[in-house]
Structures are given as structure tokens and as C-alpha cells.
Amino acid sequence: MAKLLSLLAVAQLGAAIDNGLGRTPPLGWRSWNLYNRNVNQSLMEAIMDGMVSKKRQVDGVPTSLCDLGYCDVGLDDNWQNCDGGQKYHYHGDSGIPIINQSRFPDMVAMTAHAHRLGLTAGWYLNNCICSEGTSTDAMYQSDVAALTVFNFDGVKLDGCGKQLDLDKWAQLLNGTGRKVLIENCHWGRTVPNATWCPWNFFRTSGDVRASYGSVVGNLQTTTEWAQKNLSRPGCWGYPDMLEVGVPGLSYQESRSHFAAWAIVSSPLVLSMDVNNDKVMDDVWDIISNKEILAVNQAWAGHSGSPFKQANRTVQLPDYFMRIQGVVVPYKEQVHSWQFFYKPVGDNKVAVLLMNHDTAAQDLVLNFSEVPGLKCQKCQVRCLFKHKDLGSHETSFTSKSVASHDSRMFLLSDASVEFVYA
Ligand SMILES: *[C@@H]1O[C@H](CO)[C@@H](O)[C@H](O)[C@H]1NC(C)=O
Numbered sequence: 001m002a003k004l005l006s007l008l009a010v011a012q013l014g015a016a017i018d019n020g021l022g023r024t025p026p027l028g029w030r031s032w033n034l035y036n037r038n039v040n041q042s043l044m045e046a047i048m049d050g051m052v053s054k055k056r057q058v059d060g061v062p063t064s065l066c067d068l069g070y071c072d073v074g075l076d077d078n079w080q081n082c083d084g085g086q087k088y089h090y091h092g093d094s095g096i097p098i099i100n101q102s103r104f105p106d107m108v109a110m111t112a113h114a115h116r117l118g119l120t121a122g123w124y125l126n127n128c129i130c131s132e133g134t135s136t137d138a139m140y141q142s143d144v145a146a147l148t149v150f151n152f153d154g155v156k157l158d159g160c161g162k163q164l165d166l167d168k169w170a171q172l173l174n175g176t177g178r179k180v181l182i183e184n185c186h187w188g189r190t191v192p193n194a195t196w197c198p199w200n201f202f203r204t205s206g207d208v209r210a211s212y213g214s215v216v217g218n219l220q221t222t223t224e225w226a227q228k229n230l231s232r233p234g235c236w237g238y239p240d241m242l243e244v245g246v247p248g249l250s251y252q253e254s255r256s257h258f259a260a261w262a263i264v265s266s267p268l269v270l271s272m273d274v275n276n277d278k279v280m281d282d283v284w285d286i287i288s289n290k291e292i293l294a295v296n297q298a299w300a301g302h303s304g305s306p307f308k309q310a311n312r313t314v315q316l317p318d319y320f321m322r323i324q325g326v327v328v329p330y331k332e333q334v335h336s337w338q339f340f341y342k343p344v345g346d347n348k349v350a351v352l353l354m355n356h357d358t359a360a361q362d363l364v365l366n367f368s369e370v371p372g373l374k375c376q377k378c379q380v381r382c383l384f385k386h387k388d389l390g391s392h393e394t395s396f397t398s399k400s401v402a403s404h405d406s407r408m409f410l411l412s413d414a415s416v417e418f419v420y421a
């Protein structure tokens with residue numbers, strides 16, 4: 001009987017994890033890109049303050065990052081005391097995770113700080129720094145117990161140590177009765193199928209870097225999951241954090257990066273210094289673009305993928321993909337341009353036209369080639385400029401799109417009166 005019950009419980013895990021979270025792509029911030037190993041509690045708390053600051057505006061209204069949906073603040077690697085254990089590195093013999101108290105004097109106070117501000121707080125486990133060559137049930141259990149005591153709301157499960165059993169994590173977390181947002185960070189090594197997904201989002205790629213080639217390489221790793229319809233509510237494909245606002249990308253590259261992550265329904269996890277006015281002023285219109293955020297959050301049965309690309313190819317420095325843990329440098333080149341689509345419901349389709357080439361070029365969108373688009377005469381709305389571009393017969397040409405820049409449009413039937421809510 002006990003066996004039968006446990007089989008039933010497993011069967012119920014079903015198509016996506018049933019914790020009620022991540023029904024739309026999660027939005028937030030995570031510490032790795034900005035602080036790397038040098039993270040600590042006061043830095044995290046200052047970021048939390050920045051996430052709710054209403055210093056900037058959207059449409060004349062003071063608006064915080066959390067007002068826009070970026071409400072989850074995740075701690076990444078290096079909270080642990082690497083010399084804390086006897087038998088292991090950062091786990092005690094009994095399995096308890098050992099905190100570096102000089103960096104994190106009070107985890108409970110840190111998550112309380114987040115909760116007081118209306119944010120959620122994410123933790124990080126199966127660490128890479130001083131990863132352990134072994135795993136025990138006690139480690140899994142004690143990590144989950146610690147997460148509960150510390151009051152975390154989410155966890156990134158990295159791929160470095162040996163605690164790689166995502167069913168075990170999901171069952172233990174479920175057993176706490178607490179809803180915990182789970183990130184599978186196995187770099188494409190542990191992936192969902194139609195009936196199994198014991199996490200809320202999964203890394204499709206290796207780590208992204210702040211270069212256009214890396215962004216475009218990671219972007220391609222989402223396509224397989226969109227085409228198989230395996231990036232879906234509660235189980236989103238994720239090509240890593242956003243490098244928007246991190247030195248290395250131009251303004252045009254940053255908006256292409258953001259729009260691309262949005263149109264493939266990726267979780268949008270910021271990683272810049274949200275308290276740096278120069279950085280925030282530079283990227284604010286990109287990350288606060290509500291129309292693009294709405295495309296990211298929409299669900300009409302397909303998570304977004306390329307539908308057309310140039311035959312001509314170009315070389316992008318730093319273009320590589322990491323598939324199932326193996327880095328595949330792209331000796332062959334990337335398409336000169338690439339068009340993505342995502343249906344957003346109500347017969348509307350969002351498209352992103354990306355110019356990967358080294359020079360500006362005209363990009364011609366042929367409406368009849370956009371999957372799911374029914375109109376021949378279509379309304380075109382520019383989501384970068386928040387501007388209706390009128391109705392057009394059969395096609396629309398974007399003139400002189402700069403190198404590494406893009407255009408994002410919302411297309412809808414011109415015979416239907418256009419109302420954008
Ligand atoms: C635990 O799993 C069950 C079965 O899938 C589900 O109904 C329940 O909501 C889950 N609870 C939490 C807290 O995730």
C-alpha cells in the first residue's frame with residue numbers, strides 16, 4: 001500500500017512540477033555576474049533595496065523593478081564556508097551546510113529583509129565553489145531543512161557537486177509544504193520530457209558572457225525545447241541570466257538580448273548593479289519595456305522560436321554553444337539575420353528581427369511566413385518605440401537595421417480595430 005501511494009505521488013508530478021510557481025517565466029535578479037565570489041549579506045540587502053526603489057519612471061509613474069515583476073532576488077555561489085567540514089568541504093559530517101558567518105551573519109534576517117520589501121529570496125545549492133565529490137541523503141535533507149529555516153522562497157540547483165538528483169530535491173522540497181521556485185542549472189544535461197519536469201525552469205546552455213556572440217549562441221539552445229513544446233508553463237527553458245547593463249554589450253546589443261530572451265519565454269533574471277545610476281539610466285527603457293515584458297509573460301501554446309533565417313552566414317567572435325554539458329564552438333558561422341516569433345493570443349503574434357551581421361541591412365518581414373499569423377493586411381506595432389506603424393499589405397520592411405540591432409513588432413489583423421491594453 002505504501003508503495004502504491006508513493007507511485008501515485010510520483011505520477012502526480014506530471015507534466016510540470018505542481019508547486020503552483022513559474023506559471024509564467026519568473027523575473028528577478030541574481031548575484032553571480034555582479035559580485036561573483038565577493039557576495040555578502042549587506043550587498044544582497046542593498047540590491048533588495050534597489051529592486052523596490054521608485055527612483056525611475058514608466059509613463060510618468062514612479063516604478064520599481066519589482067513593480068515591473070522583477071521581485072525575486074537570488075543569492076548565488078559562495079555563501080558557504082569551504083573549510084567548515086571535516087569529511088566534506090562545506091557540509092558537516094551530519095550533512096548540515098556550513099555558512100561563512102563573516103559574509104552572512106544572519107540568513108534569516110536577510111530573507112526577512114526581502115520579505116519586508118515584498119520580494120522573494122532565492123538560495124543556491126549543489127555549489128561549484130569547493131564542490132564535493134560525494135553526496136549523501138543527509139546532505140540533501142539538511143540543505144532542504146536549512147532552506148526552510150532560513151525562509152528562502154526559491155533555489156538554484158547548480159550542476160557542480162554530486163547532488164544531482166532533481167527528483168529527490170523536488171520531493172524533499174515538496175515535503176516541506178513550502179512553495180519553492182526551483183531552477184535546474186545542469187547546463188542542458190538534465191532536461192524535461194512531456195511527462196517529467198521536477199523543476200520550474202531549466203538551463204538549456206552553459207554560462208552566458210557579456211558578448212553578442214555568446215548571447216546569440218545561448219539563444220540558439222532554446223530552439224529545440226520550443227520546437228518540442230517542452231518549454232512551457234511551470235517548466236521554462238532558460239539560456240542563463242541577462243547580461244543587460246553588464247559592461248561588454250552596446251545599447252543595441254543589450255536591447256536585442258533582452259528582446260530575444262523575452263520572445264523565447266525565458267525567465268528574465270537581471271544581474272547588473274541596480275544601485276548604479278549610470279548603468280540603470282542606460283538600460284532602464286530596455287528592462288522596463290512593459291510591452292516586451294507582456295510578450296514574455298504571454299502563453300498561447302508556443303514558447304517562441306526562429307521561423308526564418310538568412311542563408312548568408314557571418315562569423316561572431318565568442319559564438320559557442322554548450323549542449324548537454326559539452327561546449328561546441330561554432331566553426332561554421334551564424335546566420336546573417338534571424339527572425340523569431342511567439343504567438344501571444346487573440347490572433348496576435350510578436351516577431352523579433354535580429355541583424356547578426358557586421359553591417360546595417362534592411363530586414364523584410366513577409367506576413368504569410370509568420371507562423372500563426374492570419375492576416376494579409378496586418379497592423380504593425382513597434383515594441384521598442386511603443387508606436388503603431390500602421391497597417392501594411394503582405395509585408396513590412398525595416399530599413400537599415402544596424403549591426404547587432406533588432407526590431408520587435410506586434411502583428412495583428414488590420415481588419416480588427418486595434419486596441420493595445
Ligand atoms: C506537492 O506535490 C503535490 C502533488 O504533486 C502537489 O499537489 C502539491 O501542491 C505540492 N506542494 C507543494 C508545496 O509544492
Ligand SMILES: *[C@@H]1O[C@H](CO)[C@@H](O)[C@H](O)[C@H]1NC(C)=O
Pocket residue numbers: 080081082083084100101102103
Ligand atoms: C569567509 O568570508 C571571509 C570574508 O569575506 C573570507 O575572508 C574568508 O576567506 C571566508 N572563509 C571561507 C572559509 O571561505
Ligand SMILES: *[C@@H]1O[C@H](CO)[C@@H](O)[C@H](O)[C@H]1NC(C)=O
Pocket residue numbers: 039040041042043102103104105
Ligand atoms: C560586504 O562587502 C562590502 C564591500 O566589500 C563591505 O563593505 C561590507 O562590509 C561587507 N559586508 C559583510 C557582511 O561582509
Ligand SMILES: *[C@@H]1O[C@H](CO)[C@@H](O)[C@H](O)[C@H]1NC(C)=O
Pocket residue numbers: 192193194195196
Ligand atoms: C521522462 O523522463 C522520466 C525521467 O527520466 C522517465 O521516467 C520517463 O519515462 C520519461 N517519459 C517519457 C515519455 O519519455
Ligand SMILES: *[C@@H]1O[C@H](CO)[C@@H](O)[C@H](O)[C@H]1NC(C)=O
Pocket residue numbers: 015229232233301302
Ligand atoms: C504545448 O503544451 C502545452 C501544455 O504544456 C499546451 O497547452 C499547448 O497547447 C501545447 N502547444 C502545442 C502547439 O502543442
Ligand SMILES: *[C@@H]1O[C@H](CO)[C@@H](O)[C@H](O)[C@H]1NC(C)=O
Pocket residue numbers: 309310311
Ligand atoms: C536559402 O536558400 C534556399 C535554397 O537555395 C532557398 O530556397 C531559400 O529561399 C533561401 N532562403 C533565404 C532566406 O534566402
Ligand SMILES: *[C@@H]1O[C@H](CO)[C@@H](O)[C@H](O)[C@H]1NC(C)=O
Pocket residue numbers: 366367368369395
Ligand atoms: C511571401 O511568402 C510567400 C510564402 O512563402 C511567398 O509565396 C511570397 O512570394 C512571399 N512574398 C514576398 C514579397 O517575398
